[in-house]
Amino acid sequence: MELDRWIMQNEVPLRLGFFFAVLGLMALWEVLAPRRVLTVSKALRWVNNLGLVFLNSVLLRLLFPAAAVGMAAFAAEHGWGLFNHFAVPYAAAVVLSTVALDFVIYLQHVMVHAIPALWRLHRMHHADPDFDVTTGARFHPLEIILSMLIKFAAIVVLGAPVVAVVIFEVLLNATSMFNHGNVRLPAAFDRPLRWLVVTPEMHRVHHSVEDDEANSNFGFNLPWWDRLFGTYRDQPRAGHEAMTIGIHRYRTPREVSWLSGMLLLPFRGKVSDYAINRRQWNNPGHGD
């Protein structure tokens, strides 16, 4: 298809364009109306968090040069997956694939919290002691690779159209930067908006040091999965400005804000420490 070919040829500039546009807008909003005071300097955060984004992008291009859109085109050529096998109207296939991919990402997020070895990778995202636009792009390279493999599997099973995959990737990237924004969003706007998309007020709850709060609001794009599956939480107990963000155990800038510390974070502590950590989370202040 003509559109597919154009999208595949221009995927990188398309995605970079959206990335920098959303990053710029959110950064401006954070300067004009910040929600919380940062605990470490913005310069330190931007250099290290965005350094990691650069590293992840290079790594993904090297490992998977054709990326997720390449997988969608490959599945289409071979007639693999639901939407390539059954005659579904094109627009329906695009919308259903985009929504289904979002559901898969929700399930993946619940899984990386539930499985101790995977939590080690994902806790790097949570160890950020602050919550701003750069947190939204801060994931361990191993989690990024795992996520890409899960996405490949989902695309092949669904037979997701190339357009749906690009829409999904651009949306996920943009909403992730939006919903990690350290921005003031009046309740009058937040209330209706959080029925359509995950807002910063909704996702901030997920970054709480409190165990029960961190195990809620797993959605990235669509807020419906949390409401449907009972993981939705309206507000943090301590309020958005007083709540503590991060994880109890790792809090020094060298461990959680420097790129080197972030990369090493999954490998710190014994595997058996997990049970102890969990108990400590339920009783903050006991031994952490």
Ligand SMILES: [Zn+2]
């Ligand atoms: Zn999480």
Ligand SMILES: [Zn+2]
């Ligand atoms: Zn997050």
